[in-house]
Amino acid sequence: EPEVTQTPSHQVTQMGQEVILRCVPISNHLYFYWYRQILGQKVEFLVSFYNNEISEKSEIFDDQFSVERPDGSNFTLKIRSTKLEDSAMYFCASSEERGGEKLFFGSGTQLSVL
Amino acid sequence: AQSVTQLDSQVPVFEEAPVELRCNYSSSVSVYLFWYVQYPNQGLQLLLKYLSGSTLVKGINGFEAEFNKSQTSFHLRKPSVHISDTAEYFCAVRRRNTPLVFGKGTRLSVIA
Numbered sequence: 031e032p033e034v035t036q037t038p039s040h041q042v043t044q045m046g047q048e049v050i051l052r053c054v055p056i057s058n059h060l061y062f063y064w065y066r067q068i069l070g071q072k073v074e075f076l077v078s079f080y081n082n083e084i085s086e087k088s089e090i091f092d093d094q095f096s097v098e099r100p101d102g103s104n105f106t107l108k109i110r111s112t113k114l115e116d117s118a119m120y121f122c123a124s125s126e127e128r129g130g131e132k133l134f135f136g137s138g139t140q141l142s143v144l
Numbered sequence: 145a146q147s148v149t150q151l152d153s154q155v156p157v158f159e160e161a162p163v164e165l166r167c168n169y170s171s172s173v174s175v176y177l178f179w180y181v182q183y184p185n186q187g188l189q190l191l192l193k194y195l196s197g198s199t200l201v202k203g204i205n206g207f208e209a210e211f212n213k214s215q216t217s218f219h220l221r222k223p224s225v226h227i228s229d230t231a232e233y234f235c236a237v238r239r240r241n242t243p244l245v246f247g248k249g250t251r252l253s254v255i256a
Binding site: 070088 | 148180185186187188189190193234236241242243244245246247248249
């Protein structure tokens with residue numbers, strides 16, 4: 031079965047540094063998402079992306095966050111100046127359709143901000 | 145806005161015993177309901193979904209769930225669990241064309 035690939039699996043960074051989390055969605059999918067899960071808390075929606083622009087974002091997705099599809103295969107999440115509270119597991123997902131009856135998730139990137 | 149409550153954060157159960165993982169949701173409009181599973185070091189995988197129709201939904205790996213509108217519940221069940229079912233299980237809800245809203249997850253530990 032096709033899969034969503036995320037790199038790296040673990041990322042450690044210093045507070046205030048920029049990080050870029052990378053995702054390769056399934057090739058024929060058109061809708062892309064980022065979710066995150068802080069340890070012990072819910073999986074939370076961050077942003078959805080379609081046709082090279084953000085289609086929806088949550089309150090969490092403030093000016094420190096940005097997403098990009100720099101080429102035909104990668105989908106990235108950038109955190110401009112990381113804070114301690116950004117430490118979480120970040121999941122990328124993709125789907126063929128908007129709303130995603132079936133979302134395909136990557137295995138996640140564990141971000142630790144020190 | 146919709147929300148999801150998973151009442152149990154951890155559920156230990158012996159191998160071959162039945163299990164029920166509870167999920168309740170709140171929404172003022174019709175919703176779609178999902179269960180996802182996350183095995184260690186893997187991504188979230190769709191177990192089953194309820195969109196409409198029959199309230200009893202069968203999914204992969206022998207799991208099933210029943211949509212109960214009056215109780216706003218969507219509990220996940222399996223009649224006989226295996227060691228390989230040890231994982232984190234997430235209930236999720238969404239309205240049409242809106243992002244998924246997840247619960248906190250329930251860690252199922254199957255004991256030999």
